[in-house]
Amino acid sequence: MLLMDEPFGAVDPITREHLQDELIRLQHELHKTIVFVTHDFDEAIKIGDRIAVLRERSHIAQFDTPEAILTNPADDFVSGFVGAGAALKRLNLTRVRDVEITDYPTVMIDDPLQQIFNRLRAGGINEVLLLDRLGRPYKWLRRGDLMRARGSLARAGTLVHDTVTRDATLRDALEAVLTDNTGRVAVTGRRGEYTGVVDMETLLNSVHDMLEADRLDALEHQHELEELRAAQTHAEQEGGGSVTGVGGFGGTR
Template sequence: MTDSATTKSTVSGVEIVLESVTKRYAGQKDAAVDDVSLTVPAGEIVVFVGPSGCGKTTTMRMINRLIEPSSGKITIDGKDALSIDPDELRRGIGYSIQQAGLFPHMTIAKNVATVPGLIKWDKKRITSRVDEMLDLVGLDPDTYRDRYPRQLSGGQQQRVGVARALAADPPVLLMDEPFGAVDPITRGLLQDELMRLQTELGKTIVFVTHDFNEAVKLGDRIAVLGNQSSIMQYDTPEAILANPANDMVAGFVGADASLKQLTLTRVRDVELLQCPTVTEDDSVDDLRRLLESRKRQWALILDSRNRPLRWVSPAHLAHATTLRGVGQNVGEMVSTQSTLQDALEALLAESTASTCVTGRRGEYAGLITIDTLVGHLSSMRAEHAHDHDAEPSDTKDNGATTNNGDTEVSDAPS
């Protein structure tokens, strides 16, 4: 769940208002979408979540008139969407779908340049914007701009899809289950990337999913939709988890509501632990002495851009003359944008006591441990037990003490 009040440095999005919006198809007795009214605040992510066939995608597509509403009114930044030429409207709204929807016969650069080209940007500006967008979504322009979609992984294609949707700098981004076709690990990374981008860009994003966990992770607000897009509950993730409005919403929340609370906190919001770090060019002897002086069993080798590479122990150093190629691969990591739920899943997947945390560009930021997560849940339970008026309970020494991120973890890989 984003904390727009504290993390977004800018808001470039605009407000969207749906007033009694209805969609009826000829020959069907019931409306596909019936009398939906809600406001999407500027600069926030609002997630439509609901069962298959409930009308959530239809509702979203009426915003950019890929589906024309039968009645009602939709305003974008105070302007009636029906008064705007449909093509002009769509060029001002980013659109990202499942499996990216890239043009297979076009290079990555030409895919990203699609909308800037349609609105007649000059070639120099387009070239610059393509490289900027690829870099923004974590794809090196020199490596990827001349490739074709078939030469990319599913996760890379989704990143290109997001870059294309953002290329013309639209205030609004519509996302229709954009990460639904990738594996769970890649999906988590793409969600983190979206959160990082939103922190930088502050767009207004309408996101459709059937995955409530994804809704809790991404949404500033969640609209839980029933049949015909009837709004069962429209509120913050915290409010929905704490007080589901009805049995249907409670069904989405599920029995593991306490664990879902981990999704409400970002890794950046807890105290990270630290371990000794070196680069591949550092001295083996110096590292041996460092580990011995600190009575440590592990250090982390970083690359030239401070990105985690490998764990190294005294046993790895026994006969080493260089740190290049020495040690064991780091394995699964999380970012500062990840949730504590993501961190728990990474820890369980790797069967380790701690996992590496990276920053915005993949640089090492620290470590997070199982004890950190347990301590956080204990604090949350204490707050709820005192009706949110008590201070968080003290926890045993789990490395989450306040010392500006310099807490050292006693061990790393297990």
Template sequence: MADTGAAIELVGLTKRYPGDRQPSVDGVTLRVDAGETVVFVGPSGCGKSTTLKMINRLIEPSSGSVRINGEDVTGLDPVELRRGIGYAIQSSGLFPHLTVAQNIALVPRMAGWSGRRVRARVTEMLELVGLDPGEFRDRYPRRLSGGQQQRVGVARALAADPPVLLMDEPFGAVDPVTRGHLQDELLRLQRELRKTIVFVTHDVDEAIKLGDRIAVLGERSRIAQFDTPEAILAHPADAFVSGFVGSGAALKRLDLTRLRDLGVPGCPTAHQGEPLPQVRARLRASATDEMLLLDRRGRPVRWLRRADLTHAEGPLTEAGTPVGGTVTRDATLREALEAVLTDSTGRVAVTGPNGVYAGAVRLEGLLGTVRGLLAADRGRAREHQRERESTRPEPTPPEAEGATAGRAEGDAMGSAG
């Protein structure tokens, strides 16, 4: 397998357990393109995790096939197959008796990598998922938060540079805030790495945020709809999909737009240690009444208003108000709106990799963007309705119906004679 993403094809994939009247998974056929993120979403017990585990043969298919870059994996050694496929699960699945570094190094060591190469890869993976190698390398999993454990789990899944990454509800056991940050981190990683990702969740909002395409699965993993998030929200295939997606499709649309797609406006900034007169002059020259104080690593730490700078005498680290929550450039429009609505002044700092300042957004600007997006969606919906009506067959006039019926009756009698 190549080190970049690989295409996956499921052909008639079926799993039937002995004694069961019906298969758990019934004839799933779909294709995941190389470098694509496809999310399996559906109600509990529909077989989505079983389908996922048949890709790396943690569960053996009863019939059908799985092909990765055209090669049928049922003909491969299952252990070797799994070494070439990353796998991340709920609650991280880290070995508690191994350090963070040892957990990440497992598959590269089994693949015969040299010690030097393994150590370098552990450092690279920890930096990739936003954990300081010097701080976390020698920790044991019990000394990590839930979000940190999940980051290490993703690092371990990616350590041997597999072309395919399978993720089985990997963020389901963490709190909503941490879950949002982990989703953003996965989006950032995918932009950099372009792996082929198959992701399982029961959360429609998570599927909309993460998936290039979504497979909505019904009973026995039968595919109810396999399409882009935009298409599923705008045109659900049937009542099951519509009911599963739920109400508020217009609001869910906000999960399809990320701040990085809109362009994040900036605001005046100052750095810790800058002379106070220089900072005051910068704010006076701006069109706003507020600026962000950044630490020496460029991360937002305090909001400074004109009055704060007027009365400041000591270090700026004592002035203004601390930065509360931040959002990343990968945050969705919905997440950004939630953040500014919970801020008393209606603004939030935006960060990039490693928490470095990337801009700031305010309530008025976000509301204007939302109105524009929803208006465009309404226009597309009207256009789609007009297209449907234009292709609808014309009704047959009553007199024509009678003539057609008469001809049919005569034809039938002639045939009988």
């Protein structure tokens, strides 16, 4: 068992995200139990399989899965700890590896300009991803960028500001898409090499699926409540008693 007491608290946000991804990758390889102390609830959601929310004197307010804490906090204290934007925080529950990672046209930095033009023309596309000599995402190149390049790619295109790994969360991916302002984010491997892209449409579809699942859960919950009320009413009419639970459903918070 490993005990980690706020290990990423003193680093900048970008480095922190990469360290979180690396910890998750290592945990998948080593299969070690880790007790990770943090005051950052988003970090807890991203890293933890189970979260213990502690109140005063280290009393456990709730110990549950991240999804259960986000969707069904035990009390007002936990709800306040979760804070606003619980729906957005749920994007931390899904990893990039769990959604569709698509391929995208790529060219290498040493490719001749004419070859890159031919690639654009042949594919009927207006943009490619330029990779450096190690196969890492470097720039987004549009057709107009190439026309202004004048024989050199040094000043052409838009630098790739951020990438995500397969272990990154969908919230990480969404932030990277918004940072690059290209409608997509490049996905990289362990050494930073390009492996594919995740686009905004995929992220929005994931959000839609989450909201739809919440709606169905709410309908099911409402149906259970109606059955409970009907059973209680029937019991009171028959014998004046009361019902505390039916079909394994023991009440609501």
